[in-house]
Amino acid sequence: MIDYNLCTGCRLCEIACTLKHEGLIWPDASRIKVFEPYPGVPVPQVCVQCPDYPCVASCPTKALKVSDVSGAVLVDSALCTLCGNCVKACPGGIPRIVKGFSYVIICDLCGGDPACVKECSRVGYNALKLIKKPSSTTIKLYAKPPEVIAEDLKERVLGGE
Amino acid sequence: MSYFGLTGNLLDVDLSTGKTSVSKVHRITYRMFLGGRGLATYILWRELGRKWRQVDPLSPENLLIVMTGPLTGYYPGIKLVVSGKSPQSNGVVGSAISTDVAYALKSAGYDGLIVRGASKDPVYIYVEDDKVEVRDAGRLWGLKGSEFLEALRKDLGRDLPSLYIGPAGENLVRTSVVMSRWFHAAGYGGYGAVMGSKKLKAIVVKGSGPLPKVANPEEFLKLRYEVLDKVSQRKTFRQWGTTAGLWSTGHDTSSEPIKNWIEEWHDNTEFSHVVMERKYWVKNPWADWGCPLACMKVSKVSIDGKTYYTDGPDYEMGAYLGSNLGVFKVEEATALSSLADELGLCGIQTGNALGFALELYERGYLSREDLGYELSWGDFKCLSRLLEDVAFRRGFGAVLAEGTYRAALKIAELKKVGVDELLQYAVQVKGVGVGAHGIRSRKDYPQPIAYAASVQGGDHTSVAGLPANSEESEAWAVLIDSGVVCMFTAIDDTTMIKYLNAVTGWNLSKEEFYGVIAPRILSLQRILLLLGGSDVVWDPRKHDDNPPRFYEPLPSGPYKGAKGDSEEVKSKLKEYYLSLGWDELGIPTEETLKKLGLYDAVEVVRNLRKELTT
Numbered sequence: 175m176i177d178y179n180l181c182t183g184c185r186l187c188e189i190a191c192t193l194k195h196e197g198l199i200w201p202d203a204s205r206i207k208v209f210e211p212y213p214g215v216p217v218p219q220v221c222v223q224c225p226d227y228p229c230v231a232s233c234p235t236k237a238l239k240v241s242d243v244s245g246a247v248l249v250d251s252a253l254c255t256l257c258g259n260c261v262k263a264c265p266g267g268i269p270r271i272v273k274g275f276s277y278v279i280i281c282d283l284c285g286g287d288p289a290c291v292k293e294c295s296r297v298g299y300n301a302l303k304l305i306k307k308p309s310s311t312t313i314k315l316y317a318k319p320p321e322v323i324a325e326d327l328k329e330r331v332l333g334g335e
Numbered sequence: 336m337s338y339f340g341l342t343g344n345l346l347d348v349d350l351s352t353g354k355t356s357v358s359k360v361h362r363i364t365y366r367m368f369l370g371g372r373g374l375a376t377y378i379l380w381r382e383l384g385r386k387w388r389q390v391d392p393l394s395p396e397n398l399l400i401v402m403t404g405p406l407t408g409y410y411p412g413i414k415l416v417v418s419g420k421s422p423q424s425n426g427v428v429g430s431a432i433s434t435d436v437a438y439a440l441k442s443a444g445y446d447g448l449i450v451r452g453a454s455k456d457p458v459y460i461y462v463e464d465d466k467v468e469v470r471d472a473g474r475l476w477g478l479k480g481s482e483f484l485e486a487l488r489k490d491l492g493r494d495l496p497s498l499y500i501g502p503a504g505e506n507l508v509r510t511s512v513v514m515s516r517w518f519h520a521a522g523y524g525g526y527g528a529v530m531g532s533k534k535l536k537a538i539v540v541k542g543s544g545p546l547p548k549v550a551n552p553e554e555f556l557k558l559r560y561e562v563l564d565k566v567s568q569r570k571t572f573r574q575w576g577t578t579a580g581l582w583s584t585g586h587d588t589s590s591e592p593i594k595n596w597i598e599e600w601h602d603n604t605e606f607s608h609v610v611m612e613r614k615y616w617v618k619n620p621w622a623d624w625g626c627p628l629a630c631m632k633v634s635k636v637s638i639d640g641k642t643y644y645t646d647g648p649d650y651e652m653g654a655y656l657g658s659n660l661g662v663f664k665v666e667e668a669t670a671l672s673s674l675a676d677e678l679g680l681c682g683i684q685t686g687n688a689l690g691f692a693l694e695l696y697e698r699g700y701l702s703r704e705d706l707g708y709e710l711s712w713g714d715f716k717c718l719s720r721l722l723e724d725v726a727f728r729r730g731f732g733a734v735l736a737e738g739t740y741r742a743a744l745k746i747a748e749l750k751k752v753g754v755d756e757l758l759q760y761a762v763q764v765k766g767v768g769v770g771a772h773g774i775r776s777r778k779d780y781p782q783p784i785a786y787a788a789s790v791q792g793g794d795h796t797s798v799a800g801l802p803a804n805s806e807e808s809e810a811w812a813v814l815i816d817s818g819v820v821c822m823f824t825a826i827d828d829t830t831m832i833k834y835l836n837a838v839t840g841w842n843l844s845k846e847e848f849y850g851v852i853a854p855r856i857l858s859l860q861r862i863l864l865l866l867g868g869s870d871v872v873w874d875p876r877k878h879d880d881n882p883p884r885f886y887e888p889l890p891s892g893p894y895k896g897a898k899g900d901s902e903e904v905k906s907k908l909k910e911y912y913l914s915l916g917w918d919e920l921g922i923p924t925e926e927t928l929k930k931l932g933l934y935d936a937v938e939v940v941r942n943l944r945k946e947l948t949t
């Protein structure tokens with residue numbers, strides 16, 4: 175779960191994500207992405223595991239499957255052809271196609287103990303929380319393109335004249 | 336062997352020809368100059384050193400250098416150094432800015448970027464990994480900060496890391512800055528004008544690769560979490576940022592500029608961070624890339640139906656555009672900071688020049704006829720108008736656009752009064768307005784020689800001090816700015832050097848840093864500063880000193896009567912120079928140069944000394 179109000183836009187979550195997955199600091203390859211279309215209005219975005227998993231259904235090569243442990247979407251790197259169907263199927267456009275990867279990148283919840291959440295709490299920002307089996311309404315609220323979320327937030331944070 | 340923590344590549348863009356190329360920097364060069372400020376100084380010395388005095392900082396000959404360091408991206412917090420021959424000091428200033436351009440450059444495969452020549456028409460540089468383009472910026476030219484960001488976002492379809500200038504830089508205002516992310520600036524040095532002189536509106540960088548591998552991943556992670564944990568405990572700093580200084584630097588330490596430094600103490604509880612927090616912060620805390628501290632805030636104020644956004648305002652901006660101009664309403668100081676951000680003006684340098692003008696006006700050197708309107712302390716309307724006049728070089732604004740020192744020279748000429756008479760009221764050192772931390776009360780961090788001996792003049796982020804081999808000296812700023820990290824997330828020299836070694840695989844020791852590397856970088860900066868030109872040349876016997884105001888007693892507050900002691904300054908200068916291997920004029924001795932491996936500077940220094948002693 176993401177608290178947009180608490181997010182500072184520090185991107186420590188992105189750094190923690192790629193240190194964990196690639197052993198490198200690689201902002202572009204992070205599974206959680208923080209967008210900031212308007213300065214002062216950061217929008218973290220990450221897979222929230224929709225109950226109906228439209229991405230999994232959209233994959234023609236069956237490269238995506240749901241983990242029974244964490245509920246995360248797992249990518250079979252050998253099967254993924256980077257066709258981009260899942261990106262289109264996702265209501266937030268969240269799966270990422272990144273230079274240097276032959277398969278799509280989706281949050282795997284680090285097997286149930288996500289590094290981004292730990293990092294964000296460790297420094298005391300607490301903008302991210304892990305919630306087991308969220309209700310479908312929670313999910314619908316987050317699975318939106320970052321631009322849309324940013325528009326809403328901008329109105330509230332920065333407001334008009 | 337690879338370059339751990341570094342890409343080893345510099346991108347070179349010649350705006351006169353439109354040609355771009357990539358050059359390698361030798362590993363030994365990094366080991367000698369670290370990166371950032373150190374490496375930029377070395378490049379400037381190598382390329383322009385021979386003809387330094389003839390190079391006009393605002394001519395195509397000057398270089399604009401944008402540099403990361405070996406710690407950039409790895410050490411929590413992010414900074415980038417902007418440099419070149421400074422149109423303020425005529426030396427080299429390593430001007431640090433918080434910007435995501437820093438990690439993006441490394442992700443794109445470069446440690447830095449050198450821009451040379453000048454374009455005929457407005458352009459911006461677009462870097463996307465190995466694709467580098469010089470793009471037309473016709474429709475971006477003339478835009479203010481927020482307008483520019485909006486236009487760029489629409490153009491590119493998304494937000495990308497960028498450095499840019501406002502109208503002030505375009506109009507070659509010497510107190511202009513290089514901006515990023517709405518409110519961030521590389522202030523000291525005046526590099527906005529250098530970009531403007533090259534007709535370069537912006538530098539936009541998209542990097543998609545990883546940061547280079549580090550030499551010792553285990554040690555790196557250990558240190559990384561050590562620093563993250565320590566820095567994230569700086570809770571009051573997170574809550575209030577530097578805005579707290581608006582109150583504490585004046586009230587507690589009597590070192591805040593008030594009315595062109597006539598005073599340094601105030602007891603005005605309305606002029607404080609707490610008022611900002613209660614009434615005007617719409618986002619707090621706000622952080623830069625990789626930062627566990629988050630000292631920034633977004634403020635929003637409305638005055639006469641107009642809305643203004645800025646950060647805190649941070650202490651320097653708030654003090655210089657607030658108390659220094661007699662403005663004690665936080666919303667007005669915030670609005671003036673916001674205007675400065677939009678225009679691409681340095682709040683410190685411009686606030687310093689405006690304070691100078693206000694005092695001259697009060698003393699009768701300037702009049703309504705010169706300005707076209709009345710000037711008075713704390714008058715928001717005339718001050719915001721004057722800020723605009725400076726940015727667009729309109730009317731008397733064109734004089735102040737030269738910065739305090741050069742404005743004094745011009746006004747002396749115009750009014751037929753002695754230069755030294757006017758310079759009494761100029762609170763600057765070597766063309767650089769002094770940062771918002773006074774030395775008279777001795778309760779703040781700068782020492783009596785902080786500015787007098789600094790190779791970056793009045794820069795409060797690069798202050799000199801004793802002992803020379805400690806965090807008290809300018810060597811500490813060299814470490815931070817060459818590393819390149821943020822001074823607010825820095826812990827101490829031991830941690831920093833360990834961190835450097837973990838990332839790069841070097842075996843740097845504290846002794847080597849303080850004994851050889853810092854003196855090497857400082858010596859080169861000092862030589863270039865003394866070479867100066869093309870318009871002004873500094874004489875250490877005269878200009879290695881505090882502004883005259885710092886020798887006047889403080890008129891109020893708990894430290895009333897405190898003032899600088901010029902005998903003490905003289906003897907401390909000597910001691911400081913000696914410990915760096917410099918002579919009594921602050922010129923590096925031949926022996927020192929040889930020890931530091933700067934053989935090619937021997938001849939230049941011999942001539943400098945001859946010039947100053949005959």
Ligand code: SF4
Binds near residue numbers: 183
């Ligand atoms: S680590 Fe937390 S505060 Fe920082 S960008 Fe990520 S979600 Fe936001």
